[in-house]
Amino acid sequence: MIYRWQKQDACPQKLGNFLGRQGFSKTQLKKLRFHQGQVYVNHHRRYFNYQLQQNDEIHVVLPQEKTSTKIQPLAGPVTVLYEDDNYLLVNKPAGLASLPVMNINSATLANYVKSYLQTSQANNDVIHLVSRLDRDTSGIVTFAKNAYAHSLLASEFQTTAITKEYDAFVQGKFSQDQLQGQICAPIGVDCHNHNLRCVTDQGKWAVTKYRVIRQYSNFTWVKVQLVTGRTHQIRVHFAYLGHPLVGDEAYGGRHDLLSRQALHCCRISFLNQPVQKRVTVRAPLPLDLKKLLHSED
The missing domain is CATH 3.30.2350.10 (Pseudouridine synthase)
Known part of the structure; x- marks a missing residue:
């Protein structure tokens, strides 16, 4: 894989420092140097202490x-x-x-x-x-x-450069003043079952935003956006609210409506840094969640 840049500013800069600003870690720079990676400036092989000038073209060939x-x-x-x-x-x-x-x-x-x-x-x-x-x-x-x-x-x-959104179907109904909001509660390992998580003062801080899409007789459809990314965060936070996910037996959800937790990652938006382009990707609801919705028709 080859990556290319052109130095835009007139301030002199060493090649190694320039690559560091492009996101190469010290470990990756070592691999470039010692594991058959190649770095070119204006089509000439250069070392990391080479002094770059404005408009220099830098090509990096990643090692296999x-x-x-x-x-x-x-x-x-x-x-x-x-x-x-x-x-x-x-x-x-x-x-x-x-x-x-x-x-x-x-x-x-x-x-x-x-x-x-x-x-x-x-x-x-x-x-x-x-x-x-x-x-x-x-x-x-x-x-x-x-x-x-x-x-x-x-x-x-x-960082907040990425947005990740989920469709979740949770038990119970929300009051008018709860139709959107955020859940702020620390999450840590459940001392009774290390495969599960729980809200605990000894946990790491976690924030989940949500908004209600539609309320049904047996459950509520919510859109969820993660601010932090803790293990089982959505499942734990909604169980903490008293609205466990439909089908999520591990956290108190009913399984008669669905045989798995009713959670689907439906959208992600991120900056594709190598090409400097914003990318937004969506995934449609799977068949079992569509059937869950139609069960209320």
Whole structure:
């Protein structure tokens, strides 16, 4: 993969510092230097202490990444929502894990994506999962196609540059003064079950915004936007409000209406930094959630 820039300002700057400002970490710069990466200024190989001038053209050729045998390629369905040279966003169905778990050999989305990358003749089949979803949550999952693109987008997830929206169907009804708002409560590991989370003063601060779309007799449809990204955040916060997700038995939800938690990542918007373009991707409601809505017709 090749990345290109042109130095715009007239202030002298060392090449290494310039690349650092483009998002290359010290570790990535070491890999460029010692693992067959190549850096050119005006078509000449240069070292990081080279002094750049205005209008210099910088080309970086990333080193080839070593594939991992921990994730084997498996042929399977991959529903692509967006793809370019840097990122691949796919629509994950409920019931499929994002990544393999130790000592469990069942197929995962990562296995399918690795096979997809190999058959699509991508430059790299190494799996760089930027955002994952729980096994029983459906919707948008984001992969990067190399370590540099991964680090750029991962840094955005630590800021408000990314918006991530979910459709959630929760039990009960909301009063008129609760039709939109935000849930601010710290989330930590449940001391009774380390696989679950709970609201606790010892947890990390978490903020979830929501707005009610429609109220039904047995549940309410809400749009949810994450401000922070804690494990099980939406599930924990709505259970804390007394409105657990439909089908989410782990956090007190009823399972007679749906056999999995009624949660779907429906939209993500981010700045594609390598091409300086805002990208917005949407995933339609899956069939089981559509049937849940029609059950109230």
